[in-house]
Amino acid sequence: MYRIESKIKHNKNLYTVVYSYGRLSLPVCQSRNYQDCVDYINEQPIKTKVYDEEEVQQALNHCLSEMYKKNSNPD
Numbered sequence: 811m812y813r814i815e816s817k818i819k820h821n822k823n824l825y826t827v828v829y830s831y832g833r834l835s836l837p838v839c840q841s842r843n844y845q846d847c848v849d850y851i852n853e854q855p856i857k858t859k860v861y862d863e864e865e866v867q868q869a870l871n872h873c874l875s876e877m878y879k880k881n882s883n884p885d
Contacts (some may be wrong), residue, residue, distance in 0.1 A: 812851045814844070827851060 815826045825847045827839040840851040 812854070813882045814837075814851075816844075 811830050813828050813830065815828055817824050817826070822842055823844070824836050825841055825844050827847045827850050829836050829838050839847055841847055841850075
């Protein structure tokens, strides 16, 4: 989840995009322009998962079938 925090530094606003996941919070972007922070958030992928489950499942199945072949036909 992203949120934008605002702080005043040297009499000017400083906006920070903070990414939170569980207890972890990381600042990922700072700007004096609020729209830059909004644009940064809009550019991020909508998917919350870092990996594609279908792709991982296919890779796992391929790996297991290769292991089975090697175990079935020892050289």
